Amino acid sequence: MTENMKVAVIGQGTMGAGITEVFAKAGFEVHAVDNSEAALERGRSIVAKSTGRAVSKGKMSEEDQQAVLDRITYFTDTAQAVSDCGLIIEAVFENLELKQSIFKTVDEAAPADAILATNTSSLAITAIAAAVSSPERVVGVHFFNPAPVQTLVEVIRTVFTDDAIVAKLVELLKGLRKSPVVVNDRAGFIVNCLLVPYIGSAIYLYENGFATREEIDKAMVEQAKYPMGPLALADLIGNDVCLAVLEKMYDETKDRVQAPAPILTRLVMANMMGMKTGRGFYTYEGGKPTEDRGPIRRPLQSRGVEIHDRLVGEYLNNCVKMVQSNYASVDNIDTGMAEGCRMPKPFEVLKELTPKRVLEIVEGIYAETGEPGHRPAHLLRQLAEADDQAAAIDELRAATAEAHSSNPRG
Numbered sequence: 316m317t318e319n320m321k322v323a324v325i326g327q328g329t330m331g332a333g334i335t336e337v338f339a340k341a342g343f344e345v346h347a348v349d350n351s352e353a354a355l356e357r358g359r360s361i362v363a364k365s366t367g368r369a370v371s372k373g374k375m376s377e378e379d380q381q382a383v384l385d386r387i388t389y390f391t392d393t394a395q396a397v398s399d400c401g402l403i404i405e406a407v408f409e410n411l412e413l414k415q416s417i418f419k420t421v422d423e424a425a426p427a428d429a430i431l432a433t434n435t436s437s438l439a440i441t442a443i444a445a446a447v448s449s450p451e452r453v454v455g456v457h458f459f460n461p462a463p464v465q466t467l468v469e470v471i472r473t474v475f476t477d478d479a480i481v482a483k484l485v486e487l488l489k490g491l492r493k494s495p496v497v498v499n500d501r502a503g504f505i506v507n508c509l510l511v512p513y514i515g516s517a518i519y520l521y522e523n524g525f526a527t528r529e530e531i532d533k534a535m536v537e538q539a540k541y542p543m544g545p546l547a548l549a550d551l552i553g554n555d556v557c558l559a560v561l562e563k564m565y566d567e568t569k570d571r572v573q574a575p576a577p578i579l580t581r582l583v584m585a586n587m588m589g590m591k592t593g594r595g596f597y598t599y600e601g602g603k604p605t606e607d608r609g610p611i612r613r614p615l616q617s618r619g620v621e622i623h624d625r626l627v628g629e630y631l632n633n634c635v636k637m638v639q640s641n642y643a644s645v646d647n648i649d650t651g652m653a654e655g656c657r658m659p660k661p662f663e664v665l666k667e668l669t670p671k672r673v674l675e676i677v678e679g680i681y682a683e684t685g686e687p688g689h690r691p692a693h694l695l696r697q698l699a700e701a702d703d704q705a706a707a708i709d710e711l712r713a714a715t716a717e718a719h720s721s722n723p724r725g
């Protein structure tokens with residue numbers, strides 16, 4: 316990557332402003348684009364506030380902050396902004412037609428060797444690439460929120476993407492001290508594909524009266540050592556975002572286990588998106604949950620003790636299925652969930668609980684529901700039957716690291 320390369324970031328909302336800051340802090344000249352002066356002003360103030368916090372904490376000098384802000388130029392004309400940029404990252408609203416139309420403009424206006432990247436969370440990158448005349452330079456670059464803080468970046472290639480573009484982007488991200496993981500284009504990539512169905516299962520257990528929302532959240536914080544409970548997490552991410560990802564995954568897999576629980580669709584219909592609208596699974600005042608009783612009053616018959624085993628069992632089975640399908644390596648899944656969600660590394664948890672115990676749990680769930688989506692992975696069974704289960708996980712880690720580095724397209 317050339318040192319003098321300019322970067323354009325289209326969309327200056329939560330993600331776009333964060334990505335702008337990442338590149339400006341690393342010394343790149345950034346062309347920040349949005350569709351109105353008011354939106355640019357909002358983006359400008361996000362970066363000013365975020366770098367201002369770094370100054371007040373003593374992590375950045377005032378001169379450095381000014382230098383960061385000076386490296387950003389603001390545009391409302393996309394074609395003009397991208398005309399001399401080597402990397403263009405789009406972070407506008409999650410809408411396929413909008414993204415396709417922006418990519419058409421960018422494809423025509425950007426230099427021929429520029430990389431065209433999208434930060435989409437749930438749209439098919441292939442559908443965005445297919446809309447332009449040079450789809451081989453289109454790639455997904457999925458930053459996490461807040462982009463300046465979160466190290467994980469999922470890099471997504473499509474069937475069109477040139478390997479050299481992926482390699483360049485990975486090098487560039489490593490230079491920004493990010494942890495890029497490269498995967499193919501599939502709904503949810505690694506992190507959302509594993510995290511959101513786990514949240515969906517927690518919502519299902521809540522709706523079906525297995526336990527109260529507090530019992531569910533407490534089980535996952537205290538027993539699984541997750542940083543927060545799944546229902547509080549749904550409220551934080553936004554119930555609309557969780558619903559959109561589950562719908563995309565359900566559309567793609569037609570697996571009924573991925574189908575959003577009715578209560579989630581109803582909360583979204585009622586504009587109860589979670590923290591951002593003040594109400595979701597919990598009700599919030601000043602960003603903190605209050606003592607209200609939630610959308611469902613009381614479980615008919617609490618099965619709180621099962622919560623941890625069911626949710627962790629299903630989640631680990633999905634992690635193993637992801638490796639089994641050759642989508643990602645054990646290392647990339649561990650990195651994704653640890654850096655993207657601050658959750659314990661799933662394959663280390665599998666080692667601790669043992670594949671045999673997890674298989675027992677998943678077999679129990681499958682026997683109860685009969686859902687094909689709950690069937691234990693063959694690979695989980697193989698790991699459970701190994702003489703030394705921990706060694707079998709280590710071997711799987713090494714074999715998949717090798718497979719995904721020498722044959723990255725899987």
Ligand SMILES: NC(=O)c1ccc[n+]([C@@H]2O[C@H](COP(=O)([O-])OP(=O)(O)OC[C@H]3O[C@@H](n4cnc5c(N)ncnc54)[C@H](O)[C@@H]3O)[C@@H](O)[C@H]2O)c1
Nearest residue numbers: 326327328329330331349350354406407408409435436460
């Ligand atoms: N918020 C997250 O946690 C998160 C995390 C990862 C990825 N994403 C993805 O990043 C993208 C942006 O999400 P966000 O949360 O920053 O959204 P946002 O609503 O905060 O910002 C979107 C911005 O795009 C701008 N925009 C709309 N149309 C435009 C156009 N034609 N030209 C230029 N700018 C335009 C809007 O004015 C707005 O400032 C989405 O694809 C989303 O799926 C979001």
